[in-house]
Ligand SMILES: Nc1ncnc2c1ncn2[C@@H]1O[C@H](COP(=O)(O)OP(=O)(O)OP(=O)(O)O)[C@@H](O)[C@H]1O
């Protein structure tokens with residue numbers, strides 16, 4: 001039985017259609033990540049799943065049950081918010097146990113679940129503190145703990161790491177991945193950070209303007225994007241796009257790591273900028289036809305800005321798109 | 330205070346301005362209080378002098394405490410002010426929450442309608458209000474005043490509070506919904522504590538006009554047992570003779586309860602308990 005199923009879901013705010021014909025299945029135990037540019041409707045979709053917004057049209061199934069008319073608290077979900085959203089007047093322990101208390105669960109069950117969650121997240125020392133007395137990372141762990149204790153059928157995360165600094169973000173990302181493994185729970189995770197998407201997901205859902213562009217495993221999307229948008233969205237540095245010279249407005253897409261320096265290559269240009277990252281070197285090049293390109297080379301290279309350079313690539317590693325951005329090869 | 334951001338001249342200048350303002354604002358109060366302790370002749374001969382052995386007199390306070398039932402007036406004013414404020418804050422906050430939180434048809438129109446009262450003085454409707462109070466038998470009860478003041482205070486309360494409630498994090502309310510809190514508990518336990526400073530502002534704004542009002546007590550509740558302090562003090566102001574000792578003493582006494590209420594509310598104003606809720 002799928003953990004989550006969306007059928008023809010639409011959502012409008014007034015006359016603005018924010019979600020259009022969303023169809024999606026999340027299998028039990030899957031980690032699904034929604035990615036897409038800002039404003040594409042990721043949070044709205046998550047709120048529709050949670051029941052915080054009603055879908056204008058369409059059906060939502062959680063654990064095989066239609067939940068269109070069921071309030072958020074009885075959908076068997078738990079949600080972690082970007083802004084933590086801890087109750088400021090309650091201690092960490094009370095924050096974590098409120099949901100179970102509302103469900104009128106027995107005291108010893110609440111106690112043992114809170115104990116278990118705080119062990120997993122190493123929050124034991126902080127149980128009696130208030131949210132104001134915690135650091136950002138600790139607060140986010142409490143928010144995750146609040147979700148865990150409810151033992152939901154489905155976890156929903158809305159950009160849970162975007163308020164954390166880089167080092168903490170990486171640690172917490174790993175923690176979430178481990179959590180997914182130990183709880184073997186189904187999770188839906190929203191982010192616009194593609195590293196998070198690539199590293200966490202079993203399945204990535206790319207959204208754009210309220211529509212699903214493509215669904216697939218990270219490597220599927222990376223190696224076999226359905227269109228120019230998905231191709232450009234995943235991967236860092238982003239894929240290079242060059243105009244085809246066939247006069248029909250088509251485009252060729254080449255990943256930065258698939259370009260290499262050659263004596264007499266297919267593309268000629270000038271180096272405009274060099275990024276030395278130690279392990280990698282990124283070159284920014286302007287082609288003779290005036291198009292910008294990024295090349296990613298392994299290791300360290302000695303180059304100079306302003307030098308001309310010739311580049312080549314293997315045709316089987318290039319993607320071809322038509323004028324509308326659809327994949328053609 | 331952060332030393333790096335405050336150099337000495339700035340601090341001195343700022344304090345000088347603030348102290349000057351405080352002196353100007355407090356001067357009338359000061360004059361009233363010192364004169365309330367002086368004989369009538371001394372009040373007129375040297376209004377700015379402090380009371381000394383010759384001019385000191387408690388005659389004003391004696392008159393006030395003997396005349397009429399001053400403590401009853403006090404109590405009436407206190408009841409009217411506190412109960413009105415309670416209703417203004419309760420209903421104002423509830424309406425503001427509905428306007429800020431729920432999308433329904435006519436939301437904006439409703440907000441405008443509720444805010445209209447800010448621009449239209451309630452006294453225009455005095456005759457109609459008196460009619461209603463007579464019809465409902467509420468004339469000469471404290472309820473008449475409480476209802477009118479609640480109506481008078483609501484528009485501004487709704488306006489200010491709904492602005493503040495829009496700022497309360499949606500995530501926090503949604504977290505409550507997912508945890509199964511009812512809308513009432515979300516309102517009382519999550520939202521209200523976060524807008525406490527705004528509530529205190531509304532309370533302070535409304536408190537003074539209600540406490541000082543003469544118009545509605547005179548028209549709706551002039552009877553002896555429901556007189557408010559402001560109305561009660563009017564007996565000392567005659568058309569031809571005014572008992573200044575008594576007036577000044579009554580005024581001095583009337584300051585105390587408002588000050589007490591103000592201290593209560595301003596503590597709320599200062600206390601920032603939002604930290605830790607978000608971010
Ligand atoms: N309550 C609302 N009323 C009207 N429009 C809304 C409302 N909530 C969201 N929208 C609109 O819906 C669109 C999608 O918003 P949403 O918050 O889902 O984007 P998002 O993908 O989560 O973006 P971000 O990555 O910036 O969080 C936006 O254009 C937004 O303006």
Ligand SMILES: [Mg+2]
Nearest residue numbers: 042043044158
């Ligand atoms: Mg969002």
